[in-house]
Amino acid sequence: MNTAPECRTSPLSLARAEVRQLPVYNAGLSEDAVRAKYGIPRITKLGSNENPYGPSPTALEHWTEIASSLFRYPDASAEGLREELSRQTGIDTDRIVIGNGSEQIIRMICEAFLSAGDRLVTVLPSFGLHLIWPQMMGAKAEAIPMTADARFDLPQLHQAVTSGPLKVLMFSNPSNPVGCMMTGDAMQSLVDASPEDTLIVIDEAYWEYARSSPDYADSLAILKNQSRPWMVLRTFSKAYGLAGLRVGYALTSDPGLTAVMTRVRDPFNSNSAALEMARLSLLDQKHMHRTVDATLTEGKALKAALEERGYFVAQSFANFLFFNARESASALAERLLEQGVIVKPWKEKGYETWIRVSIARPEDSQAFLAALNRVRQPSHSSAA
Numbered sequence: 001m002n003t004a005p006e007c008r009t010s011p012l013s014l015a016r017a018e019v020r021q022l023p024v025y026n027a028g029l030s031e032d033a034v035r036a037k038y039g040i041p042r043i044t045k046l047g048s049n050e051n052p053y054g055p056s057p058t059a060l061e062h063w064t065e066i067a068s069s070l071f072r073y074p075d076a077s078a079e080g081l082r083e084e085l086s087r088q089t090g091i092d093t094d095r096i097v098i099g100n101g102s103e104q105i106i107r108m109i110c111e112a113f114l115s116a117g118d119r120l121v122t123v124l125p126s127f128g129l130h131l132i133w134p135q136m137m138g139a140k141a142e143a144i145p146m147t148a149d150a151r152f153d154l155p156q157l158h159q160a161v162t163s164g165p166l167k168v169l170m171f172s173n174p175s176n177p178v179g180c181m182m183t184g185d186a187m188q189s190l191v192d193a194s195p196e197d198t199l200i201v202i203d204e205a206y207w208e209y210a211r212s213s214p215d216y217a218d219s220l221a222i223l224k225n226q227s228r229p230w231m232v233l234r235t236f237s238k239a240y241g242l243a244g245l246r247v248g249y250a251l252t253s254d255p256g257l258t259a260v261m262t263r264v265r266d267p268f269n270s271n272s273a274a275l276e277m278a279r280l281s282l283l284d285q286k287h288m289h290r291t292v293d294a295t296l297t298e299g300k301a302l303k304a305a306l307e308e309r310g311y312f313v314a315q316s317f318a319n320f321l322f323f324n325a326r327e328s329a330s331a332l333a334e335r336l337l338e339q340g341v342i343v344k345p346w347k348e349k350g351y352e353t354w355i356r357v358s359i360a361r362p363e364d365s366q367a368f369l370a371a372l373n374r375v376r377q378p379s380h381s382s383a384a
């Protein structure tokens with residue numbers, strides 16, 4: 001292989017100041033990488049909240065037909081998918097934005113609305129990109145810590161949205177990584193307290209898992225009566241089992257907001273296979289509900305098993321659990337990797353002993369728990 005001569009200018013010094021200081025998103029390891037590094041054939045991947053039951057079988061029946069049209073550019077306006085989303089959500093198509101994953105929508109929001117110095121409020125622990133993309137724009141992001149018992153700190157959030165100008169309020173509900181949810185009453189009062197020109201972004205990546213919980217905030221019902229800008233983000237990566245295809249969407253307060261997003265959107269940002277698989281998956285609600293139900297049932301068992309081992313586990317309304325390992329999460333996660341189990345150790349300040357583990361199939365939980373029994377610190381072997 002030909003190695004390039006070393007660059008005399010440091011590449012980093014060419015980057016914008018905001019990019020020079022930008023943290024790198026912790027995307028975790030792939031199954032193949034773990035297999036290669038540790039030489040373990042069977043990997044249990046519980047680090048990315050994927051749906052192990054996979055995409056809709058009826059959607060998959062169309063896969064070959066979809067692949068045969070790949071020589072065409074995708075429909076830049078994603079008409080078919082937006083029409084089906086409109087039918088299912090009651091939101092007009094001109095208020096729906098499709099993204100290459102909802103991650104891309106978060107980025108588009110930051111590029112379109114945040115200037116250097118603008119203030120954004122989110123929560124801590126946070127979904128990494130809720131902080132990274134605002135920082136890329138030079139915005140000032142404030143992350144409000146959850147309470148000690150791992151819930152949204154409503155008084156502190158209230159305080160944050162009422163203290164000065166606020167460009168964007170953005171958080172996930174249920175929260176990633178905690179799993180806790182905001183109730184309808186709490187969201188209503190937080191929205192009411194926010195400045196009228198604040199863009200409110202509710203990231204509902206786990207909406208399908210939480211929606212049947214009695215107190216879970218119906219954000220569309222709350223926001224649709226507001227004369228203020230808002231967006232609700234959802235994705236096909238979790239409950240619909242299409243993480244590898246990259247497709248997510250935003251429901252917006254009005255067509256004007258959609259138009260602003262379109263200005264910063266790559267014209268062909270969603271690929272044609274993703275658009276069509278997402279549309280077909282929406283038509284198969286039964287499969288999605290079956291996998292969500294199986295996941296919620298398994299979640300109860302896994303939470304109980306962790307609690308039996310003496311861990312505090314945050315209440316979760318999503319397809320993952322967040323628990324306090326009471327030892328270095330990174331070190332424990334590394335030892336689990338050696339056993340072929342991938343989890344996500346948290347790295348944000350104050351949460352370095354916390355681990356997020358996805359809820360998958362019963363056999364995945366068994367593999368995780370068996371590995372955990374082998375590698376956790378002996379001092380934690382009996383319930384405290």
Ligand SMILES: *Cc1c(COP(=O)(O)O)cnc(C)c1O
Pocket residue numbers: 049100101102103104127172176203205234235236237243246247248
């Ligand atoms: C998984 C996740 C996303 C990313 O979803 P994609 O559609 O795969 O980009 C966005 N927000 C939160 C909170 C998530 O957990």
